[in-house]
Amino acid sequence: MKTISLEGQVAVVTGASRGIGRAIAEEFIRAGANVVVNYNKTPADELTALAEKEGRRAVAVQADVSKVEDCEKLIDTAVKEFGKIDILVNNAGITRDGLLMRMDQNAWDSVIETNLRSVFATCRAASKHMMKARSGCVINISSTSGIMGNPGQTNYSASKAGVIGFSRSLAREIGARGIRVNVIAPGFIQSDMTSGLADKLKEEVAKQIALGVFGEPADIANAALFLASPMARFITGAVLVVDGGMAM
Numbered sequence: 593m594k595t596i597s598l599e600g601q602v603a604v605v606t607g608a609s610r611g612i613g614r615a616i617a618e619e620f621i622r623a624g625a626n627v628v629v630n631y632n633k634t635p636a637d638e639l640t641a642l643a644e645k646e647g648r649r650a651v652a653v654q655a656d657v658s659k660v661e662d663c664e665k666l667i668d669t670a671v672k673e674f675g676k677i678d679i680l681v682n683n684a685g686i687t688r689d690g691l692l693m694r695m696d697q698n699a700w701d702s703v704i705e706t707n708l709r710s711v712f713a714t715c716r717a718a719s720k721h722m723m724k725a726r727s728g729c730v731i732n733i734s735s736t737s738g739i740m741g742n743p744g745q746t747n748y749s750a751s752k753a754g755v756i757g758f759s760r761s762l763a764r765e766i767g768a769r770g771i772r773v774n775v776i777a778p779g780f781i782q783s784d785m786t787s788g789l790a791d792k793l794k795e796e797v798a799k800q801i802a803l804g805v806f807g808e809p810a811d812i813a814n815a816a817l818f819l820a821s822p823m824a825r826f827i828t829g830a831v832l833v834v835d836g837g838m839a840m
């Protein structure tokens with residue numbers, strides 16, 4: 593049986609305390625990676641315990657990725673702890689939904705800073721180390737909202753479309769140094785981010801999904817594991833849509 597291994601790899605996952613980020617960190621640990629698990633408010637201690645059980649090491653680092661200096665601290669800590677970064681997953685994200693007419697500047701700025709500026713700051717810091725190593729893998733989490741648009745999400749859609757443009761440009765900039773940069777665009781996934789949606793809206797959304805159901809964080813984690821692995825060695829600048837057939 594062929595298994596995907598990340599043995600010996602060091603990964604940084606932002607927003608790893610809950611939801612999709614947590615599932616990605618778990619999957620990477622089980623595949624043999626040592627992982628820096630970033631959190632902001634929710635502690636990620638359970639992941640350090642899981643890593644120990646699996647014979648790996650996970651280090652939890654508090655950093656508010658909406659702040660550039662925190663992003664730099666996160667990457668510096670990873671390099672100090674493990675001596676290198678092989679994989680960077682930018683997963684941390686927020687929504688502050690509202691129609692544009694009623695959207696205040698804070699709702700715009702906070703979403704752009706958390707979802708997009710963080711990607712600039714962590715990639716800038718991590719790519720220096722990856723370029724020296726002449727290898728590396730970046731996975732940025734976007735959204736189908738960044739592809740299709742979604743009413744009430746001009747801020748969120750702009751941030752997630754920005755993640756795609758940023759990632760494709762970076763893939764072209766540093767591909768020759770052996771660094772791959774890819775995007776995962778999830779559709780509707782069961783997590784704290786979507787748990788508050790009204791049942792009626794969930795039913796309406798499910799009708800737009802070919803497979804008829806919401807995905808689970810593990811569905812995104814499996815895609816991330818594939819993109820991080822040597823099986824994806826010739827894939828860069830790609831946007832892998834994982835949405836049960838919604839955005840097609």
Ligand code: NAP
Nearest residue numbers: 607610611612632633634656657684685735781783784785
């Ligand atoms: P979630 O359950 O709300 O979890 C969000 C995670 O991001 C938490 O771990 C949170 O940590 C972290 N985070 C938020 N602000 C942060 C900050 N300033 N600094 C560091 N960490 C921060 O969301 P999710 O559903 O797992 O979403 C994960 C990613 O997938 C996001 O980028 C989201 O936009 C994207 N996505 C989700 C869906 C979906 O349907 N769920 C669809 C498309 C794309 P704390 O608890 O410590 O604040």
